[in-house]
Amino acid sequence: xxxxxxxxxxxxxxxxxxxxxxxxxxxxxxxxxxxxxxxxxxxxxxxxxxxxxxxxxxxxxxxxxxxxxxxxxxxxxxxxxxxxxxxxxxxxxxxxxxxxxxxxxxxxxxxxxxxxxxxxxxxxxxxxxxxxxxxxxxxxxxxxxxxxxxxxxxxxxxxxxxxxxxxxxxxxxxxxxxxxxxxxxxxxxxxxxxxxxxxxxxxxxxxxxxxxxxxxxxxxxxxxxxxxxxxxxxxxxxxxxxxxxxxxxxxxxxxxxxxxxxxxxxxxxxxxxxxxxxxxxxxxxxxxxxxxxxxxxxxxxxxxxxxxxxxx
Amino acid sequence: xxxxxxxxxxxxxxxxxxxxxxxxxxxxxxxxxxxxxxxxxxxxxxxxxxxxxxxxxxxxxxxxxxxxxxxxxxxxxxxxxxxxxxxxxxxxxxxxxxxxxxxxxxxxxxxxxxxxxxxxxxxxxxxxxxxxxxxxxxxxxxxxxxxxxxxxxxxxxxxxxxxxxxxxxxxxxxxxxxxxxxxxxxxxxxxxxxxxxxxxxxxxxxxxxxxxxxxxxxxxxxxxxxxxxxxxxxxxxxxxxxxxxxxxxxxxxxxxxxxxxxxxxxxxxxxxxxxxxxxxxxxxxxxxxxxxxxxxxxxxxxxxxxxxxxxxxxxxxxxxxxxxxxxxxxxxxxxxxxxxxxxxxxxxxxxxxxxxxxxxxxxxxxxxxxxxxxxxxxxxxxxxxxxxxxxxxxxxxxxxxxxxxxxxxxxxxxxxxxxxxxxxxxxxxxxxxxxxxxxxxxxxxxxxxxxxxxxxxxxxxxxxxxxxxxxxxxxxxxxxxxxxxxxxxxxxxxxxxxxxxxxxxxxxxxxxxxxxxxxxxxxxxxxxxxxxxxxxxxxxxxxxxxxxxxxxxxxxxxxxxxxxxxxxxxxxxxxxxxxxxxxxxxxxxxxxxxxxxxxxxxxxxxxxxxxxxxxxxxxxxxxxxxxxxxxxxxxxxxxxxxxxxxxxxxxxxxxxxxxxxxxxxxxxxx
Numbered sequence: 001x002x003x004x005x006x007x008x009x010x011x012x013x014x015x016x017x018x019x020x021x022x023x024x025x026x027x028x029x030x031x032x033x034x035x036x037x038x039x040x041x042x043x044x045x046x047x048x049x050x051x052x053x054x055x056x057x058x059x060x061x062x063x064x065x066x067x068x069x070x071x072x073x074x075x076x077x078x079x080x081x082x083x084x085x086x087x088x089x090x091x092x093x094x095x096x097x098x099x100x101x102x103x104x105x106x107x108x109x110x111x112x113x114x115x116x117x118x119x120x121x122x123x124x125x126x127x128x129x130x131x132x133x134x135x136x137x138x139x140x141x142x143x144x145x146x147x148x149x150x151x152x153x154x155x156x157x158x159x160x161x162x163x164x165x166x167x168x169x170x171x172x173x174x175x176x177x178x179x180x181x182x183x184x185x186x187x188x189x190x191x192x193x194x195x196x197x198x199x200x201x202x203x204x205x206x207x208x209x210x211x212x213x214x215x216x217x218x219x220x221x222x223x224x225x226x227x228x229x230x231x232x233x234x235x236x237x238x239x240x241x242x243x244x245x246x247x248x249x250x251x252x253x254x255x256x257x258x259x260x261x262x263x264x265x266x267x268x269x270x271x272x273x274x275x276x277x278x279x280x281x282x283x284x285x286x287x288x289x290x291x292x293x294x295x296x297x298x299x300x301x302x303x304x305x306x307x308x309x310x311x312x
Numbered sequence: 313x314x315x316x317x318x319x320x321x322x323x324x325x326x327x328x329x330x331x332x333x334x335x336x337x338x339x340x341x342x343x344x345x346x347x348x349x350x351x352x353x354x355x356x357x358x359x360x361x362x363x364x365x366x367x368x369x370x371x372x373x374x375x376x377x378x379x380x381x382x383x384x385x386x387x388x389x390x391x392x393x394x395x396x397x398x399x400x401x402x403x404x405x406x407x408x409x410x411x412x413x414x415x416x417x418x419x420x421x422x423x424x425x426x427x428x429x430x431x432x433x434x435x436x437x438x439x440x441x442x443x444x445x446x447x448x449x450x451x452x453x454x455x456x457x458x459x460x461x462x463x464x465x466x467x468x469x470x471x472x473x474x475x476x477x478x479x480x481x482x483x484x485x486x487x488x489x490x491x492x493x494x495x496x497x498x499x500x501x502x503x504x505x506x507x508x509x510x511x512x513x514x515x516x517x518x519x520x521x522x523x524x525x526x527x528x529x530x531x532x533x534x535x536x537x538x539x540x541x542x543x544x545x546x547x548x549x550x551x552x553x554x555x556x557x558x559x560x561x562x563x564x565x566x567x568x569x570x571x572x573x574x575x576x577x578x579x580x581x582x583x584x585x586x587x588x589x590x591x592x593x594x595x596x597x598x599x600x601x602x603x604x605x606x607x608x609x610x611x612x613x614x615x616x617x618x619x620x621x622x623x624x625x626x627x628x629x630x631x632x633x634x635x636x637x638x639x640x641x642x643x644x645x646x647x648x649x650x651x652x653x654x655x656x657x658x659x660x661x662x663x664x665x666x667x668x669x670x671x672x673x674x675x676x677x678x679x680x681x682x683x684x685x686x687x688x689x690x691x692x693x694x695x696x697x698x699x700x701x702x703x704x705x706x707x708x709x710x711x712x713x714x715x716x717x718x719x720x721x722x723x724x725x726x727x728x729x730x731x732x733x734x735x736x737x738x739x740x741x742x743x744x745x746x747x748x749x750x751x752x753x754x755x756x757x758x759x760x761x762x763x764x765x766x767x768x769x770x771x772x773x774x775x776x777x778x779x780x781x782x783x784x785x786x787x788x789x790x791x792x793x794x795x796x797x798x799x800x801x802x803x804x805x806x807x808x809x810x811x812x813x814x815x816x817x818x819x820x821x822x823x824x825x826x827x828x829x830x831x832x833x834x835x836x837x838x839x840x841x842x843x844x845x846x847x848x849x850x851x852x853x854x855x856x857x858x859x860x861x862x863x864x865x866x867x868x869x870x871x872x873x874x875x876x877x878x879x880x881x882x883x884x885x886x887x888x889x890x891x892x893x894x895x896x897x898x899x900x901x902x903x904x905x906x907x908x909x910x911x912x913x914x915x916x917x918x919x920x921x922x923x924x925x926x927x928x929x930x931x932x933x934x935x936x937x938x939x940x941x942x943x944x945x946x947x948x949x950x951x952x953x954x955x956x957x958x959x960x961x962x963x964x965x966x967x968x969x970x971x972x973x974x975x976x977x978x979x980x981x982x
Contacts, residue, residue: 124411124415125415126407126411128407140914145914162481162484162485163481163484163485163488163531163534164481164484164527164530164531168442168446169442169446170446172446172449172482172485173442173445173446173449174442174445174477174478174481174482175481176442188906188913189912189913189914190913190914191597191598191599191600191913191914191915192598192600193598193906193907193913194569194596194598194600194602194603194638195638200530202778203778204527206775206778207523207775209774209775218440218477219477219523219524219527220440220475220477220522220523220524221440236901236903237906238906238907239849239850239852239903239904239907241903242777242849242903243775243777243778243781244774244775245773245774245775245776248774285900285901286901288899288900288901294900294901296912297901297906298906298912298913299912303900306912310910310911310912310918311911311918311936312918
């Protein structure tokens with residue numbers, strides 16, 4: 001089995017962070033703040049977070065904040081829950097949550113909850129359980145979960161539970177590993193996992209492992225490194241991770257590395273990107289690969305960051 | 313016309329009047345031309361505006377403006393739909409594009425056929441595009457397309473290509489709705505299930521490797537087996553038993569987690585109404601007051617104790633509106649059970665533990681079947697066919713499952729790929745035993761089930777641990793299925809260390825390669841349990857065993873203190889605990905964390921007293937977890953050696969936390 005080229009991946013991330021004008025960076029400009037979260041968390045897992053200038057990053061993040069209290073994907077972009085979570089997560093990494101006007105951000109998030117407990121991503125009304133997770137995770141990290149109606153939020157998520165034990169984006173939508181992570185994460189954070197049929201869902205999730213050892217996102221689809229996070233973290237939260245072959249998955253992730261130039265791709269020999277680099281490294285952390293900081297499966301931040309927030 | 317004074321008109325007036333008339337006439341004729349030709353240009357609208365200013369009562373002119381408005385909106389909508397379609401052609405998985413289309417459609421008139429036509433095109437290109445399926449669902453709701461029509465669509469899609477998980481999923485959603493809403497033609501569950509079993513069999517037999525059919529089949533099986541409402545399956549004390557304790561718990565064990573157990577929904581009756589203010593507690597960590605096991609602690613009051621009468625107790629539930637399952641189904645069948653409490657006139661004060669308890673083989677001897685504890689075990693099994701609810705076991709269930717069993721046995725003879733066939737057969741056999749079980753032991757097929765899981769562990773090594781867990785559960789079902797098989801694992805203590813510990817039987821389930829435990833409804837009587845030398849990483853479910861005073865978990869795979877969370881619920885009974893030689897502290901990832909009480913899941917507040925207690929000791933997390941778990945226990949004997957997290961400093965920390973502790977790792981404490 002190969003090894004994790006941690007130094008190369010750290011160097012790759014720092015390189016990508018500086019390149020702002022090539023096609024890839026320009027196409028991803030609208031979600032740069034997500035990219036920052038993926039890159040910085042990966043660096044922290046690799047214990048290389050000091051390589052980044054904290055103040056520059058924080059000041060850019062704050063410049064992404066909109067007058068409504070929410071954050072946009074980049075400076076001047078409209079606010080949305082997805083980018084607000086990344087902003088909070090990055091500040092948590094640097095232990096600088098106090099930089100935020102907590103009341104303002106939490107009011108923005110709470111204003112997006114609908115009567116049935118669901119969350120809209122922004123004022124334009126798209127509803128999706130991804131946004132339920134984002135809202136709950138954000139508010140939990142800044143200790144303002146009481147600003148929303150948690151009972152209704154949980155009820156809505158449970159209404160998206162399917163007959164195969166999984167969860168979709170809206171009631172009746174097909175189970176998908178990404179949505180499952182969001183719903184399971186949200187239910188974990190709100191102490192509501194008793195609504196989950198862990199055996200049924202656990203089996204659906206463990207059947208995501210394909211012959212190559214990699215995980216797919218739903219039946220009859222191709223494996224992809226990002227599911228090493230979404231499927232794996234869900235399995236860990238419901239304590240069914242022993243139902244997959246962990247060694248085979250480690251091998252699959254390592255095979256997706258570009259060990260020369262750094263970075264990890266969705267499948268072996270495909271082009272790398274920061275997104276898959278993060279999910280590969282985070283997945284290896286969940287698999288207890290040696291030398292990596294442990295990551296929390298529900299909040300998607302290093303365990304020491306979560307302990308710092310909750311055990312005080 | 314109103315309010316005009318009567319006066320003769322002057323030539324000037326007449327002229328002005330005539331000019332005005334001509335102007336309006338011209339506007340009117342131009343307007344009518346535009347109106348009848350549906351012309352809504354800027355110029356046409358200006359003409360209309362002038363006309364309306366001159367004569368606001370001209371209804372047709374206002375109607376025209378509404379038509380012009382609708383036309384503009386339609387043009388806007390059509391333009392937006394065109395832009396979305398273009399974008400989708402480049403990326404038909406774009407959340408933004410699909411949401412915009414949904415938003416635009418909500419603004420005005422769009423043709424259902426057009427939207428369905430677009431969807432059919434996209435769904436042919438990619439049958440698994442969930443965005444398209446979600447959009448289809450929202451259009452069906454907006455345009456009131458009936459569920460039956462959409463159901464037919466899934467039938468067509470599946471018949472075109474069996475391997476369409478999305479179509480099967482939608483089918484399950486639509487069928488559930490139709491059955492729930494009791495739509496005409498969908499009222500008889502058995503008929504629907506029979507048809508669906510046949511339908512999915514075609515898919516599965518055509519391509520046994522494709523997963524889509526298998527998950528659907530599992531859903532059908534669950535629909536066949538599940539009870540129509542939450543049901544009480546077990547209790548402590550057992551019906552018809554006689555217990556001799558002043559203080560005792562009552563445990564209610566249901567087939568699934570329920571809410572609403574309280575003194576309003578469950579009554580505890582005695583002759584003299586001696587139990588006041590009975591409070592029922594859910595044995596679970598969540599803040600939502602729901603659990604599979606509920607309990608209350610009762611004490612016979614002094615006056616009754618001294619009278620040395622036998623107290624008859626009846627526990628019952630009559631109210632139909634109270635106990636509810638997680639999906640909102642009410643438990644409306646009444647149930648009850650009764651037992652007697654005999655307390656002698658001068659009860660012996662409970663002995664403290666005077667010697668260290670050992671689990672070595674030499675400490676035990678064969679059970680005396682005449683002893684009290686053996687008697688309790690007997691009454692427990694005899695009560696199984698008691699006044700608990702008689703759930704109506706429907707004949708169609710066992711017949712339907714038997715048909716499926718035959719079909720899949722046959723399939724295994726010709727299919728090349730055996731994995732799913734064997735797994736399904738194991739599940740079908742387990743299900744068959746479950747639906748046959750009124751009174752009879754539900755383990756007729758368990759040997760074959762154990763055999764199938766053993767074969768599956770070799771056939772599909774990647775999922776080895778899944779099959780092992782299922783094997784362990786089936787094995788425990790077998791062991792606990794009747795009194796005879798259970799007594800083979802029961803032992804009696806030779807010497808006394810304290811009466812309340814050593815008078816009880818010890819259930820020894822050690823060295824059975826158990827990776828998971830279950831059958832708790834059959835184990836509520838257990839006071840002493842040996843699970844050592846197994847492969848357990850979780851003890852979830854043990855919280856129901858409210859009589860447990862001795863627990864041996866040594867030589868297992870417990871990998872964090874959080875894994876011991878169920879012991880929180882045993883704080884009034886547990887005295888002896890052995891968790892030596894596990895893996896606590898050896899792992900960076902804790903798979904039990906979110907299933908247990910912790911500040912991260914908002915099920916436990918952080919106790920600030922911990923900091924002063926820990927005195928600035930390092931390794932905060934391990935100490936916090938241990939503080940949180942052990943802080944509530946009243947142990948007299950504890951073994952923890954052989955865990956990475958445990959060193960001398962930690963042992964001292966624990967001793968401080970457990971003031972009543974007499975033996976730690978075999979050494980007597982001072």
